Amino acid sequence: MRLLVLGGTEFLSQAVAADGVRRGHDVVCAARGVTGPVPEGARLVKVDRDAPGSVDVLAGERFDAVVDVAKMSYPWVRDALAAVGATAGHWTFVSTVNVYADTATATDELLEPLAEPPAEIPDDKLAEVYGAIKVASENAVRDAVGDRAFIVRPGLITGARDATDRFGYWVARFARGGRVLVPDEPAQPIQHVDVVALAKWIVDSAEQRTTGTFDATGPVLELGDLLREVAALVAPEGTELAAVAPADLTGAGVNPWSGPKSLPFWAPKTHYGVVTRDASAAWGAGLGIRPLGGTVQDALDTERRLGTDRERKAGLTPGQEAALLADLPQRAW
């Protein structure tokens, strides 16, 4: 199969390209090539999707399958469809569970179709428009290649090469040991999908020409179980889990979910809808659930490669954690 990956140098798209190469497919990656190398055996075509007409270099080429991971840009999606959509045999668009209008409860009601979002969106507005841009992008894919379209809406993605620093925070933190601050919300729902399992399903679906729209994530877990399981896999003997009440964390300026001074995966109730999706249709269509041990090992390898004392995009610094533990009441988990 001739597979075009629009990306291929970083996280999910890198895993898709690597899986395609492993299966003996002819894999072409279209990216700037600045975030990392494409997997060995794949060919990089340098494009900058911010530059109008850049993907036209691919026009006229025929691909059996295309995988587009465009995160936050409707024009990227539209231009790729215009360049190679007409002749592509199968088209995967990687969307997100954030497309749902109500992020607090798991409904299946889509946002109303949107007008074309603006090309320029201020950085501080990105989170607000993320789901809306994905809806517009999904609709562009359906309009152009509807009968060949495979729309994948992942939940939190975990495992190797995760650039968000979220799941990796917990793996690296437990591996360091000592007293680990955790949010005292053990029954909070949480869902994630391993990047290798997701990539495998995307390549399987391209081979099998699976079409349709799927929420793509794992089973609903409880945060307490997930964190304890990660700790059991990597924490040295004597590690303690010190649970601090959510109100105390919020009062001390700790953010849930992601970003600086945060406890990743701690979800505010406004996010419960994106961590309680019914993904059984995806499992029925072949999305596998990888045992946690493999995901954790891959995340730990990534953390060690990147350096666990680096400045993180998400989590607490050791200094922040120590100050919070010194100040706030806590109970042992």
Ligand SMILES: NC(=O)c1ccc[n+]([C@@H]2O[C@H](COP(=O)([O-])OP(=O)(O)OC[C@H]3O[C@@H](n4cnc5c(N)ncnc54)[C@H](OP(=O)(O)O)[C@@H]3O)[C@@H](O)[C@H]2O)c1
């Ligand atoms: N991470 C999550 O937990 C999560 C959850 C739900 C959904 N998703 C969705 O999953 C998809 C994959 O996300 P990811 O973080 O895993 O991304 P990714 O696969 O790492 O893909 C990013 C790719 O885009 C390329 N790229 C960036 N800027 C570019 C430009 N100007 N021109 C051409 N290529 C460019 C990068 O290559 P270069 O930088 O080398 O150009 C890289 O290969 C996204 O659609 C995201 O919305 C992610």
